[in-house]
Amino acid sequence: MSALLDIKDLKLGFNTLAGYVDVLKGINVSIKPGEKVALVGESGSGKSVTARIILGLLQEHRDALVSGDVQFNGQNINTLSPKDRASLRGKDISMIFQDPTSSLNPVFTIKKQFLEVLSRGDEKLSRKSRVDRATQLLGTVSITDPKRVLNSYPFQLSGGMNQRVMIAMALANHPKLLLADEPGTALDVSVQAQTLSLMRDLVTQNNTAVLFISHNLGVVREFADRIYVIYKGNIVEDGPTHCIFNNAQHPYTRALLAAVPRITGTGLPDVPEVSDEFLAPYVGHMQVS
């Protein structure tokens, strides 16, 4: 099967007052339709900018220099016109963020925002059928009283509720690719786990491909089919989830795995901030497909 998203030798740098900063040093990522892929790395490793590039947001930033190939569904996002890029967003590609409550505009009801998202997918849909669709979609994320939720403002709902609303909105227009940038990191752990399993079921049903961006390997283990580990703008290791967990080869991946705190109380391991070992060459696991 050909890849839905194929990133080849993607480089990104920023011109800043202090000079040129290299952020991505040539990464390769590919996602097949319906595949759930995680991009894992520490803060500042280049995870989130990768998502911004897939959305075509950074290409329009005047201080960002993007090179390489980002093929999405047969189109090169880097060379598309800004207008064509904008038309992909919200339809073929959508995104879920860290903090669901702040991702919703505080001065509008959920209903108004949901209907706007739906009309982005199909402008001809009548208001009534959009309301019905929103109600039905909220049902799919296990919201039992969609009427009340639709008429609420974001600040009247809990973080977990808002997260579900965001998931329902993100999947409303049947995107081919969902970018999840540390979804639910702002929520408490149990709520995060609930919404993530909900999200996993839904994307599996809809056959939506997911790029899951996280710093937390534990969360990713439950969710992803395949994992890319990114360190300082380089992919250092990639492979099927079980290979990464059972047979990590790269020193940085091992350090990352060791850094997950365990409930047995052995304390946090000493992970050096920078180590020459982490700069070891890329390790690719055999693709079993």
Next chain:
Amino acid sequence: MRTLRILARNPLSVVGLVLVLLIIFAAVFAQYIVPYPTHNGSVIDFAFANKPPSARNWFGTDLVGRDIFSRIIYAYQISLTLGVVVLAVATPIGTIIGLLAGYVGGWVENVLMRLVDIFLSIPPLVLAIAMMGVLEPTLTNAMLAVTVVWWPWYARLVYSIARAEREEGYVLAAEVIGASAVHISFREILPNCLPAIITKMTLDMGFVIIIASSLSFLGLGVQPPTPDLGSMVAEGARYLPDSWWLSVFPGLAILVAVFGFNLLGDGLREILSVDK
């Protein structure tokens, strides 16, 4: 209803609301409620000139025998019209410039906000006086002068809010679903600026009235015989303290209007910040 309840919790803002409503009512229906409807023009009645307050003339009469109470009500008409027109023009201009600068950023922000800074660096009254010195002293020109000194404050206010809102998640979320810059500025960010804008407009009504009165106090605003609070105070000031009613009542009228709008504005600020 909820709005009224919150307003009622703060008695001072109720006082403000009542004062403002009274002033608006009086100004709108001036012809029907003033005791001497013709006294807004050049009526001369020397038999009753310069009389202290009495049952016939509650606030006394001026030097040519016109009823001061009637003239104050008519002057409110002018002040309110001026305030409404100035704010109706200055607010959208300032808001659009502030939104553009705050959301678009880059050189647009630099050019627009430095322009705003230039205007803000000159004291408003001085700038308005300078403009009126060049222009003919008419009501329209007074409105123009006050508008020119007023819009930068809105640009600054909206800019600072837009700047902060731009970093909010919902703006990124809107960008991500492909919303245009215009949509994001006006449909996402602007509604979040409205509470501050509305509060400032209410507070500003009072200040616009003061600055307009200051202009006409200096003879640079509305010209006689049209009644204006500022020029009435100026005219009577020469006869203080003997004919105190000539300037004290128009002065009190300015005070009451500014006081009312300020109290109401403070109340609104509380109500609108509760929503957030």
